[in-house]
Amino acid sequence: MTTLSHTNPLSHGQRWLRALTDKLTGPSLAETGRNLLLPSIGIALFLTFWHLAAPQVLTSLGAFPGPADVLEQSGQLWQEHNDQRERAAQFVTMQEQRNERILAENPDAEVRIRSYPGSPTFIDQVFTSLGTVLAGFVLATLIAVPLGIIIGLNRHFSAAVNPLIQIFKPVSPLAWLPLVTMVVSATYVSDDPMFAKSFLTSMFTVTLCSLWPTLINTSVGVSAVNPDLLNVSKVLRLSFWTHVRKVVLPSSVPMIFTGLRVSLGIAWMVLIAAEMLAQSPGLGKFVWDEFQNGSSQSLSRIMVAVLAIGFIGFLLDRIMLLIQKKVAWNE
Amino acid sequence: MTKPHLELTNVQMAFDTKDGPFIALENIDLKIRKGEFVSLIGHSGCGKSTVLNIVAGLLQATRGGCVLDGHEVNTPGPERAVVFQNHSLMPWLTVYENVELAVQQVFKKSMNKKERREWILHNLKLVNMDHALDKRPGEISGGMAQRVGIARALAMKPSVLLMDEPFGALDALTRAHLQDSLMEIQQDLNSTVIMITHDVDEAVLLSDRIVMMTNGPSATIGEQLHIDLPRPRNRVNLADNPEYVHYRQAVLSFLYEKQRFPDKGGEEEAGPVVEAEAPEQEEDTPESQSKHAESPVRRIA
Numbered sequence: 070m071t072t073l074s075h076t077n078p079l080s081h082g083q084r085w086l087r088a089l090t091d092k093l094t095g096p097s098l099a100e101t102g103r104n105l106l107l108p109s110i111g112i113a114l115f116l117t118f119w120h121l122a123a124p125q126v127l128t129s130l131g132a133f134p135g136p137a138d139v140l141e142q143s144g145q146l147w148q149e150h151n152d153q154r155e156r157a158a159q160f161v162t163m164q165e166q167r168n169e170r171i172l173a174e175n176p177d178a179e180v181r182i183r184s185y186p187g188s189p190t191f192i193d194q195v196f197t198s199l200g201t202v203l204a205g206f207v208l209a210t211l212i213a214v215p216l217g218i219i220i221g222l223n224r225h226f227s228a229a230v231n232p233l234i235q236i237f238k239p240v241s242p243l244a245w246l247p248l249v250t251m252v253v254s255a256t257y258v259s260d261d262p263m264f265a266k267s268f269l270t271s272m273f274t275v276t277l278c279s280l281w282p283t284l285i286n287t288s289v290g291v292s293a294v295n296p297d298l299l300n301v302s303k304v305l306r307l308s309f310w311t312h313v314r315k316v317v318l319p320s321s322v323p324m325i326f327t328g329l330r331v332s333l334g335i336a337w338m339v340l341i342a343a344e345m346l347a348q349s350p351g352l353g354k355f356v357w358d359e360f361q362n363g364s365s366q367s368l369s370r371i372m373v374a375v376l377a378i379g380f381i382g383f384l385l386d387r388i389m390l391l392i393q394k395k396v397a398w399n400e
Numbered sequence: 401m402t403k404p405h406l407e408l409t410n411v412q413m414a415f416d417t418k419d420g421p422f423i424a425l426e427n428i429d430l431k432i433r434k435g436e437f438v439s440l441i442g443h444s445g446c447g448k449s450t451v452l453n454i455v456a457g458l459l460q461a462t463r464g465g466c467v468l469d470g471h472e473v474n475t476p477g478p479e480r481a482v483v484f485q486n487h488s489l490m491p492w493l494t495v496y497e498n499v500e501l502a503v504q505q506v507f508k509k510s511m512n513k514k515e516r517r518e519w520i521l522h523n524l525k526l527v528n529m530d531h532a533l534d535k536r537p538g539e540i541s542g543g544m545a546q547r548v549g550i551a552r553a554l555a556m557k558p559s560v561l562l563m564d565e566p567f568g569a570l571d572a573l574t575r576a577h578l579q580d581s582l583m584e585i586q587q588d589l590n591s592t593v594i595m596i597t598h599d600v601d602e603a604v605l606l607s608d609r610i611v612m613m614t615n616g617p618s619a620t621i622g623e624q625l626h627i628d629l630p631r632p633r634n635r636v637n638l639a640d641n642p643e644y645v646h647y648r649q650a651v652l653s654f655l656y657e658k659q660r661f662p663d664k665g666g667e668e669e670a671g672p673v674v675e676a677e678a679p680e681q682e683e684d685t686p687e688s689q690s691k692h693a694e695s696p697v698r699r700i701a
Contacts, residue, residue, distance in 0.1 A: 297488035300458055303476040305505045305556075315501060319492040398492030398536065 134369035139376065142369040150190040157185035191355055191370075195377060198340060198351035201268055202385075205275025206336045212276070213283035213332070214325060218313065220284070221291025221321070238281040242274050242339040246346055249273045267349030274343040279336035286328025290321030319398065326393040333389055337382045352378060403470075404431035405592055406455070406560055410464035413450050424450050426618040428464070430611065432560075435590040439603040441651060442613030442622075443659060448596045451613075452562050455594060456482050469559065478506045481558035485565045487545040489537040495548050496533040499523060502552045523555040524548070526585055543574035547581070554585065563595040567602065575599075576635065579606060587631060600655070604647045605635055612654045623654055 091097050116136050126133035134142070161182060168180040189197065220227045253269045294317055302316045344353025356374050359367045411428040414421040424447045432438055440448045453459040455466055457476040466473040468480065476482075489498045499520045507516055524530045527547040537545045546566060553561055566582075567575040583606060586593055597603050603610045607627050614622040627647055629638065638644040 295488070297484050297486060298490060300456075300476070300482065300484065301488050301490075303458060304456065304478060304480070304482050305502055306475075306477055307505060311505070316490065319490065322492070399538075 128368065130363055130368055131365050134372050138366075138369040139372045142366055143373045145366075146191040146370065146373060150192040153187055153190045156187060160185045189350060191374070191377075194350065194352050194355045195381070198344065198353070199381070201271045201344075201349075201351055202275060202333075202336050202340045204268075205272040205340065206279060206333055208272065209276040209280035209332060209336065210283060210329065213280040213328075214287050217284045217287025217325075217328075218291050218317065218321075220288035222313075222317065227288065227292070234281065234284065237277075238285075240278070242278045242342050243346055245274050245277050246270070246343055249277070250347060265350075267347065270347055271340060271343045271349045271351065274347075275336045275340050278339040279332040282331035282335065283325065283328040286324045286331075287321060290324025290328075291317055293324070294320045323393075323397045323399050326389070326397055330386060330389045330393070333385055334382060337378075337385060341378055405434040405436075405469065406430075406432040406594075407467045408451070408455070408464070409467070411451075411454060411461045411466070412463035413447070413454065413459065414462045423618045424616055425461075425620065427620050430621065432592060432594070434592055437586055437593045437606055437608045438595070439607040439610045440594065440596045440613060441598070441600070441603050441610055441655070442619070443615055443655065444598075446613045446616045447619040448613055449564055452482075452564055452594060452596055455560065456480050456562050458482075478502070478556040479559045481553035481556040481561055483546075483549050483553045483561070483563040483566045485568055487537065487542070487549040489545055489548055489552070491537050494534050494536055495524065495529060495540070496520060498537070498548060499552045499555050503555050506556045520555060523551040526554065527551045527581060541574075543570050543578060546570060546578065550578075550582070550585075554589070554591075558591070560592045560594060563593065565596050565598065568598065575602070580635070582606065583631075583633065600648055600651045601635075603651060604629075604644060605633060605638065610647075610651060612651065612659075615659050622659065623650075625650055 120135045120137070123133040123135035123138075164182045168182070171178045171180055220230060250270050253266055253273065257264075257266060257269060298316055298320060302312050307315065340351065341353040341356070343349070344351035345357045346353075348354055348357065352374055356371050359370045359374070408428050408430040411425060412423065413425040414423050416422075428451060430438075430451075440451060442448050450459060454461050455468075455473065457473050457480065460474060473480070489495075490501065493501065500516070503511075503516050503520050507519065511519060521530060521533075524533065527550050529544060529547045529551060532540055532544065537548070540548075546569075550566065553563075567578055570578065579602060585591075586606075595603075595606065604627060610625040610627065611621055612623045612625065613619050625647060629641070629644060629647075
């Protein structure tokens with residue numbers, strides 16, 4: 070065992086080195102080059118065009134930001150985030166020191182630590198948005214998958230709810246938002262709320278808009294199970310639950326995941342719009358605040374947000390794809 | 401004769417279509433004894449699969465019925481295991497898990513975990529598929545998948561094994577190989593088998609009896625041919641066995657002279673006289689076909 074643990078890192082390192090050198094030489098290099106070359110050219114061309122075109126577009130807040138401005142502002146936003154973190158840490162240490170002094174004088178004194186009251190930074194907003202979108206998406210999945218299974222299994226139920234689905238599916242998030250806001254503030258009344266109302270509003274809006282693709286794909290997947298497999302299930306006399314668990318669900322997993330990926334994409338788009346309109350914390354609010362702020366850097370900062378939104382959306386889809394590859398049998 | 405193991409009596413099957421009822425089967429009477437290997441042969445669309453599905457319980461006859469060991473068949477069940485044309489394995493389960501799904505369902509109470517495992521492995525060994533337990537159906541060839549389908553059906557210990565063109569989708573060599581395996585297994589287990597086939601050689605080689613069906617609509621049993629060839633049968637030796645050739649010719653004559661094409665019953669000339677059972681059927685069939693053409697029941701192409 071000890072020899073193994075001694076030799077393993079070495080051989081692992083060697084193997085890793087080997088893989089790397091393989092990648093950098095010969096046909097593998099050519100392959101990697103081909104795979105990277107065209108996307109790199111595409112990005113380079115886009116950046117050049119952007120760089121040349123941006124100064125031509127004049128707004129009341131100055132010229133449209135070019136790539137360089139955006140890069141600078143993203144560094145700036147990162148810096149602000151780190152500064153904010155430092156101040157927050159100091160704020161807490163100060164309180165702790167003060168509390169220690171008070172306790173030293175009077176051990177029975179009630180002490181508490183308040184959180185830093187500073188405004189959330191860009192990075193904080195990113196994480197708020199991610200949390201909200203995941204909550205909304207998970208809720209949508211929890212509703213859409215079981216409902217989709219019932220719709221797919223039962224022709225009569227399907228016929229009954231189909232018109233509702235068709236009508237609600239194309240509704241824009243902005244139309245739902247005022248209704249959701251009013252309903253949340255009317256029904257979620259609590260002295261010590263576990264969730265902020267703004268969070269709930271954004272989350273429900275995301276849920277309402279993103280559950281449709283999953284719902285429809287699940288029902289289609291469930292109703293399209295290979296009839297031969299259904300006959301196998303009948304011959305085996307599988308009980309309803311075993312039938313759903315062992316035949317229907319695995320068979321429709323690929324379709325469900327296609328729906329989930331579309332849903333997650335929609336959820337992310339909807340969330341930004343909802344946050345802008347509802348002024349609930351998140352990336353959307355960041356964009357709106359910068360727009361209202363109207364400083365000379367605002368446009369660059371909004372552009373940073375735009376790119377971040379796109380990049381996060383792309384990452385979310387990739388993560389879903391990875392999960393799909395782990396879960397689905399046809400990958 | 402003793403009481404038959406499986407009995408179809410006066411079965412009629414009608415499907416509702418928007419042009420009114422379509423009579424697929426009419427007056428099917430069939431008695432099968434235990435351990436008998438029966439092939440159903442006929443042109444496409446003559447309702448062979450419908451007969452099989454009625455025995456399986458996947459379809460309900462509109463008139464008449466099917467009795468197995470004294471019990472009427474009206475729902476599907478593992479005692480009438482089906483081997484489907486396209487193996488019908490769950491693509492997300494491994495070879496082992498596919499058989500396990502069946503064994504767990506059928507022997508949940510009567511076998512413990514270890515016995516079930518042994519029984520699954522035993523059946524996979526029977527079809528020579530114990531080397532690929534952890535492969536998914538997508539990773540093995542069609543012939544292998546069909547073997548697993550057969551193993552799954554055998555693992556249910558069915559009293560009747562129903563096979564719907566089990567080897568239809570396979571290449572000739574694989575098919576011959578699987579036919580030989582099936583013959584061996586059937587002889588070992590003495591199982592009752594009903595097999596649908598298009599293949600005359602397959603029918604003669606495997607069966608104790610060939611049931612030849614007339615063309616639809618209102619398809620029924622045209623002729624029955626008992627194959628009295630000794631077992632075990634060897635395809636190479638049988639190839640120039642005069643009896644084998646004779647049986648083959650009888651089936652071919654039924655299929656290509658008396659029932660040449662679906663819906664063209666009256667056109668053919670009388671073929672060479674072939675010794676076969678139920679000769680009166682020869683004159684009967686073209687007539688009954690033309691009768692159907694005038695009947696109020698509309699035909700579906």
